[in-house]
Amino acid sequence: MTISNKPKAISDLVKQHTQLHARTGPFTEELLRQPGKFGLGQVPAHLTPDSTTSSICGYCSTGCRLKVHLKDGQAVNLTPATNYPVNLGMACPKGWEALAVLDSPDRATTPLLEGRPVDWNTALDSFCDNFKSIQKQHGQESVAFISTGQITIEDFFLLGTFAKFGMGIKHGDGNTRQCMATAVTAYKQSFGFDAPPYTYADFEESDVLVFIGANPAIAHPIMWQRVMRNQRNPEIVVIDPRRTETAQVASRHVDLAPKSDLPLLYALAHCIIRDGRIDADSLARTEGFSEFKKFLKSYSPEAVSLKCGQTVAQIESLARLVSEPGKRVSWWWTMGINQSYEGTRTAQAIINLCLMTGNIGKPGTGPNSITGQCNAMGTRLYGNTSSLVGGHLFNKPEHREKVAKILNIDESRIPTEPGWAYDQIMDGIDRGDIKGLWIIATNPNHSWVAQKNFARLREKLDFLVVQDMYHNTETAKLADLVLPAAGWGEKDGTLINSERRLGVIRQVKQAPGQALTDYRIIQALADRWGDCEFVKQWPTPADAFQTIKKISAGQPSDITGIRDYDHLEQAGGIQWPCSKEQIADAESPLPSERRLFSDGNYYTPSGKAIFHFDHPSPLAEPTCEDYPFILLTGRGTSSQWHTQTRTAKSAILRKLYPQDCYIEINPDDANRLGIADRQTVTISSRRASIEALAYHAPTVKPGQLFIPMHYPDANKLTHASFDPHSRQPSYKYCAVQVG
């Protein structure tokens, strides 16, 4: 903000300095508030809007709607929208500061080729020439892309179709592999489709809420708002090795030993079956229960007690709590489950508990995966990476035919099998199979597990393109070519939140310099690449949205009933499914909060849900004499987001988290090792050694250390192991030493 009320004349200046008691004046006027109209109440006078519009927040998957205050068409401020079923007038600090991060000197404003600014024509030529020559020399499959969960459905759609059907790229994946792949795989196998069944009202409708591997108090504060609005006097159980912010306010904290979640969940199922607390109606809609029952024999509480660090009585009591007849029990998980070498089976162990106890398809129930990024579900459905655009399958001829027809492309352009997952692409680079990489809106040189690998692999690439808002992300600094992208607030499109709700984001600011929206960048690249006429069918995101609707027809995620962006705006966002037929049925208008599976029909071929289970796998990297501590990673604060490319750009957000990398250590361990509070210590794993401030945290148990994932050093330590089903990296457990 600038000081706009400079004294108008010498006389004013004199008056200000000669008044005995100056109750008004230029400084006072700077802070004046006045009615903002538009239902805003009082606003700062210098930021009074002349109109408003709304946009869904572009950080996490909660999907809050923000009311953007406009002055002469440009955003000057924002407040959380009140009339929206997601956030009810609230936002976390990231949402409040969503505009601030756009005005950063770190924004990429021109394309950069080998660090030098170039014009777009040169950049487009460089992209096409280099990737084409790599493909010519090393084969079509030698160029890959890594995208994100942070751009719009329309961006993904254009990116995925251009990359795979235009450039002939086979291997492309999203950073959602690092956060949601496990939940996706678990749902797909168990329910036949990637279908989180809940709606946020379930937070308020539940009697027992179990948060496992989730810290919504700071990671999803606006979902936590809904928990706090629950009027049913619920039991809140937090299953987490640390006494997190959420655990602090829970009615029960289960401080299980790290990575003992799977045996614990099996033991709960064991007790529930033993005590006959199962729901026959629900089980009638499932397959594989008898095998599961047999499998569970060896998972008595006594058998797992030691491994889980919980007494038999604690396990028995928890089993009773989550199977209480007549009580609505909901399970909520995030990265504590997903980022594991056996995450898929762990997520399915939760799903199994819900199926057994009938806690599914009813208010306040469900095995509910809380999504990470604002459009993680959008990339899962329309990213055209592991599944064919629209949640279809590459290896299903009828799906290829359907998509080819709608996109007006030759079916032969569609690969007949999915491409590699993120880690397989990295391995491909290592082997020399992948020589060109295009990275869109993500930062693997910070976030990739056992991070040093990425910098090493970069050396093996002939050409690396990074498309990002900022020119100096850890990854952009390694790029041959940087393409400057417009960000949230500078473009239009749609996002899908955790509860399957589509919402619209709007352009409310001018992008800096020559930055272009991802959509326009892809249009320009397709134009320059050649032989991509099909991309011209969709001059704007709104055009792409109409085709995306057509692709969704007949899928569980059908959105053919959504007319356009205005319809989404007016309806307060719309959850999928929303088919033409549902919308046409004037008798029963769609409620704004809907959950799946209330009819007991799942998306599997048989229509039944399937029990999946496996015995727990050995730890990928157990502690030992040399590396005696377990390193846990996770969210630091509500004001930090992922690798901090955006959140570090707001001075207000920077106030709200420690600036230097730190680890949390139990005071007893610290005292035993003679480590003072705030002393700089070295933490070493088999991959690397880093320095960080040691912070005496009684919330961490002895033998464990916690490091927030937002600091660039954190992933130097983590161990690269992967879930065999979802290929998601296991970030949450590795062996380290400290000193």
Place this chain on the structure above:
Amino acid sequence: MSGLPPEKTLIDDLLADQKKLFTPVADFADRHEREPDLAGHYRNLIPLSKPGPGEQYAFEVALDKCTSCKACVAACHSQNGLDENESWRDVGLLLGGDEAPGWQQTITTACHHCADPECLNGCPVQAYEKSSETGIVRHLDDQCIGCSYCIFKCPFDVPKYSKKRGIVRKCDMCHDRLAEGEAPACVQACPTEAIKIVKVNVAEKAKLGSRDMGWLNGAPPASITQPTTRYTGREVPTSAHAADHDDLTPEHAHWPLVIMLTLTQAAVGLFLGSLFLSPETRAHLTFSALSLALFSIGLVAATLHLGQPLKAWRFFLGLRTSWLSRELLAFTILGGFLTAPLLNHVPLPPPLGFLPSIINHPAFLAFSAGTALAAVFTSVKIYQTTNRRLWKSAITFPRFYGTVTLFILLTLATISPVASFGFVLAIIGKLALDLIQLRVPSLARERTIVTTALRPISLLRVVGVLGAALLLPFSPLAALPVLLLSELAERTLYFKAVRPLKMPGFLP
């Protein structure tokens, strides 16, 4: 290969389109006066009626509802149109308890709109007002002279200095929102309704003296100002301590204040010493002139500490409560007394020939000496009343008057070798006192800072003062700058090692 691009390509159109801003569905139609959309939400979070007699508005924070989302901080910033990094609400962390895993609690804090606000009491120009109707403590930004004394005085680190404006700013409890039945920004923005505005009975609060009324373990004592904020909903263990309680980051040096204090006290010492010199001597001229010169430099330096020096003439407004006002008055008068001795050394026109007999009159000299000592007393009180541990009476009085004593003895060394001996004793005494005082367990943090981060300054202090002692027998005038340097170092330590009182913070 793509070859040369044609004259005008798609990219040109795309770049042109990108520059167009079609803000869609801009809702001009909605631009009318109506009840704020959030009114239904916060209606229960603010009192229905204005405070009655003996009551005032206060923040109430439900600790069990606050989950560390920190939206209150961001909302205060946005909804009040504050500077890029400015918010009037802040958050910190308390840790404690004996369990493992242990207890922690986020503490959200803004101005406590105290029943007895020390910011207001300390302000030299009445730039603070406490509303008799609402109890809200408001800062008058255009009245402020930017002396920052309120920052020293507030036990909760609430007022913040705005460098570009040269004034401080602070929370006003969104008084104009409250006046219209709207909730303050932080109250509106809290997703879990953890922050409320309530009415509290001020008299009762003062009587009960705080902790019983929902004050916090791990926060500065409520007894200083009687903060009105209530923290409820979750028991805070007695072992609770702020996450930043042993933060070892040194404070700002406040160079103008270091210079002002040291130089004015040196000036007072030289002046008092010169009272023992015969007015006819050259030494009297030298030390009187030096005294006035140091004093003048000190005062000029002091004005550099003001963000709005041209408004400083208002200082007398605070005389009733502010030691800073009193210091300014005392120094103004003292300036005259320090000038007087020089009249002995200038030719006076005949009508003023009577002046020497007045200025050398024992009564006059006694009065001027008293004024000088009183002026130093006002300086002591400024710091001593901030309740900071390093600035308590037992430390501040010996330090400030110790400086005066050293310069008295330095002056007397010109006429008596005994004074040199006294000087050495005084130095030993002053150093020893510093050392003994820093060994008090409650000053462990300050001692650590002095011996680690501030070690070079500590060394300068000790070496300087010993150097002055060595030089003194040879030439008091040569010892003077060395002593001055050493005393400046001592005063720098005084400012940089102090631990300000503040609400719980986070890691740095």
